[in-house]
Amino acid sequence: MQIKTISQLLKEGADLQKLLDFLMETESQSFVSELQEKRETYFNRINTFPEYVFLFFDDENNYFGYFCGELLNKFPETAEEIAFDHTPCNTSDGHVFYISSFAINKKYRKMHLGKIMFTKVFQLLQKDSKIKEMILLVNEKWESARRIYEGCGFKIINTFENVFPPEPLIVDEKGNEENDNNKLHSDSNYTKGLLMRFIP
Secondary structure (H helix, E strand, O other): OEEEEHHHHHHOOOOHHHHHHHHHHHHHHHOOHHHOOOHHHHHHHHHHOHHHEEEEEOOOOOEEEEEEEEEEOOOOOOHHHHOOOOOOOOOOOOOEEEEEEEEEOHHHOOOOHHHHHHHHHHHHHOOOOOOOEEEEEEEOOOHHHHHHHHHOOOEEEEEEEEEEOOOOEEEOOOOOEEEOOOOOOOOOOOEEEEEEEEOO
8 A cells, every 4th residue: 555645646647637536536435415525626735735635546556545635824713714625725834734635435445444544644744844733624423533533643622513414324234334425314413523633
């Protein structure tokens, strides 16, 4: 399993549109429609911070996940400041690193790759002298994701009400719950967003 930034891949001759195709495919597999960000959003992230858009690929060069982030000049006080589909500002002198999105392709799930790949990128970012702290926003119900973040030292510092829409759930053949964008879940209430922070 390897990691490369979009910046590296483009220098090696990768096709930007194909990379965007992969990002959007993984986005659609990973999040309910209300949380799926637009192709334009990812294009803007790549244009603004190509060194902070990471792609994961296996030994056969098959991409299986991504990690996106951006630098902010200040700590966000409201969820609106880091809302879905926001356009990243070119704040190359920023010091707060916001992890805007992280996902693993559906066919690579159940392999503990989420924890492995998040930890690898997290360790790379700790070597970046510009980054003084890292933050992320997570659904209070995404317990497995929270465990990954807490394992890396992130702590909950704020709670924002009504950030995440209700998520449809299905139970697979092994009895595990997973998202299904075509089925409705009985919980119709929006859920809280937990702002988590890591200071090296």
